Amino acid sequence: MACDRRTLLRASAVALALAAGPAFGQDAKSPIAVIGGGNIGGTIGGLWVKAGHPVMFASRHPEDLKPLVETLGPLAKAGTVEQALAFGEAVLIAVPYKAYPELGKTYAGLLKGKVVLDAGNATKARDGELAAEAESAGIGATSAKYLPGARLVRAFNAANYRLFAQNAHRSGAKMAVPIAGDDQQALAVAAALVRDAGFDPVVVGGLDAATKFQMGSPGFQRDATGPEARKAFGVAE
Numbered sequence: 318m319a320c321d322r323r324t325l326l327r328a329s330a331v332a333l334a335l336a337a338g339p340a341f342g343q344d345a346k347s348p349i350a351v352i353g354g355g356n357i358g359g360t361i362g363g364l365w366v367k368a369g370h371p372v373m374f375a376s377r378h379p380e381d382l383k384p385l386v387e388t389l390g391p392l393a394k395a396g397t398v399e400q401a402l403a404f405g406e407a408v409l410i411a412v413p414y415k416a417y418p419e420l421g422k423t424y425a426g427l428l429k430g431k432v433v434l435d436a437g438n439a440t441k442a443r444d445g446e447l448a449a450e451a452e453s454a455g456i457g458a459t460s461a462k463y464l465p466g467a468r469l470v471r472a473f474n475a476a477n478y479r480l481f482a483q484n485a486h487r488s489g490a491k492m493a494v495p496i497a498g499d500d501q502q503a504l505a506v507a508a509a510l511v512r513d514a515g516f517d518p519v520v521v522g523g524l525d526a527a528t529k530f531q532m533g534s535p536g537f538q539r540d541a542t543g544p545e546a547r548k549a550f551g552v553a554e
């Protein structure tokens with residue numbers, strides 16, 4: 318009960334902070350767990366470090382992440398998945414999709430109730446039958462199935478990491494990052510983290526709407542501006 322109250326209080330504080338204007342973590346510099354320190358995890362996690370967030374990167378071989386965290390400086394740390402999930406108030410999952418079932422099972426307790434930004438894409442060549450499942454059930458529903466209890470938001474799926482690296486904090490209209498989720502508060506946290514990384518978050522809809530920007534869809538691999546993306550997805554400014 319005490320824990321529920323604390324969670325609620327923290328959630329209210331986040332909602333108030335967002336309503337007041339500054340992005341999530343801009344003042345509090347909330348700690349983030351990045352599970353997977355490869356192309357996409359290293360890129361987006363690095364942008365959060367530059368924005369002032371403490372970030373713990375994790376993989377099955379955290380010692381391999383040493384060069385990444387040394388390059389990023391003292392706000393970046395490497396750890397086990399367990400250590401990172403305990404550290405982060407929000408989580409970015411950036412591992413091959415085929416790892417989701419095991420990850421979700423092993424860390425169910427630590428993922429429960431966490432805001433999780435889900436960057437994973439399922440491809441047939443790498444992820445086998447999971448790609449077929451995601452294709453028929455929808456990528457959002459498939460992630461929710463394998464990461465039960467997490468407050469899931471699909472984010473950073475729709476472009477190659479190089480496109481994110483090149484366009485973060487670009488001058489003029491920011492590059493749009495489509496996001497989708499069923500939990501409004503988690504969406505607000507994810508939107509703020511997208512802003513902190515240097516992009517314009519575009520809420521496309523609930524988890525089922527994540528198919529609109531999955532690999533191979535018209536919403537994939539674009540560096541559209543926010544207004545262009547909102548028009549293309551048919552969502553309000």
Ligand SMILES: NC(=O)c1ccc[n+]([C@@H]2O[C@H](COP(=O)([O-])OP(=O)(O)OC[C@H]3O[C@@H](n4cnc5c(N)ncnc54)[C@H](OP(=O)(O)O)[C@@H]3O)[C@@H](O)[C@H]2O)c1
Pocket residue numbers: 352353354355356357358375376377378379381398410411412413414416420436437438439473474475476477478479
């Ligand atoms: N690359 C892109 O441009 C891009 C763009 C959007 C979305 N995505 C999606 O993001 C995900 C990651 O792609 P990526 O290109 O960044 O892959 P990557 O460069 O191969 O990096 C994957 C990372 O995940 C770790 N990892 C693998 N299995 C793990 C497990 N079971 N538990 C913990 N860590 C694990 C790897 O380290 P260890 O092997 O040492 O554990 C590595 O640090 C994929 O689902 C991909 O579809 C990628």
